[in-house]
Amino acid sequence: MTRLDALLGGLARERSTGALRLGRNGTIFLHDGRVTYMECAQTPGVERLLTARGRMTEAALRGLQADGGCARLLEEGALTPGELQFAVLGAVLDAAFFLLPISGTRPKFRPGERHWLGGQWFFDVAGLVRECARRRAHLADIWPSAEVDTLPVRPVPWLPGHGVTLTRVQWEVIVGADQKATPLELSKQLGRSGYAVLLAVRRLAAAGLLTPPDPSHTTSPTPNRTAAADKRPRHAEPADADDAAEPDEVADGGEAPGAGLPKRARHPYERPPHDPGAVAQPLGPPVTGDPTDLALLMRLKKALEELA
Known part of the structure; x- marks a missing residue:
């Protein structure tokens, strides 16, 4: 093909x-x-x-x-x-x-x-x-899992802290979410670009403001998900990280201090620890076209998306 x-x-x-x-x-x-x-x-x-x-x-x-x-x-x-x-x-x-x-x-x-x-x-x-x-690449850097792009947007019923700061698009997404609409459905309802809403949703997920996905919802990869989007950042933990050996475990099989204590379960939408050694994803050049001011508009739009 x-x-x-x-x-x-x-x-x-x-x-x-x-x-x-x-x-x-x-x-x-x-x-x-x-x-x-x-x-x-x-x-x-x-x-x-x-x-x-x-x-x-x-x-x-x-x-x-x-x-x-x-x-x-x-x-x-x-x-x-x-x-x-x-x-x-x-x-x-x-x-x-x-x-x-x-x-x-x-x-x-x-x-x-x-x-x-x-x-x-x-x-x-x-x-x-x-x-x-x-x-x-930018979406994956904000939140590595693309499942939030296709599932209904479901805000948490309570804040994970004492307060949060939301952008205008994030606020519109929270207010417009009806527990059924996906990000792209919300983008049409709100009259916002689909990418802007995807950015907002991934940032909400990274902030712990979305409920974990329902296990009964199983989604297959969408056509637009490429290797760049599916690949988790280098600082992300593997899916079975909780089953991996802890740093303080004794190699000869002896118990390490605190080995009997239960491990803290990581929230499904919790961002993994940052790895200072991780290599940042390079940003590609902006779209070009003619008239030549399209390149300037592209840079402006990119900057506005970073603030949204």
């Missing part, structure tokens, strides 16, 4: 214009061989990001889609070009994060088909791949 990034590379060499449909997973739009937009069934698109945050009404957006598209949207002044560009960047990066690793589908290319936003911005496929790898 041809990898999706390789397929996009072939379309780029042929300078193709049209839509690459990935079944029910989503669609990738190209103009003259360059990616202009991506839609993913799992993440909110630019339309949802604009309407859910109160930037536009759904009726007004439908009218623009039917008549005038992106040009009319900017002419009417409902959004500045920078605001729209930032929303498109977030939607495309979100979609790429989940679409590019997909395998087992039979993409169908429809020549000439365009997204209603048109070819206003272009994204480099190699840059998108690098940015997705950086994001997966």
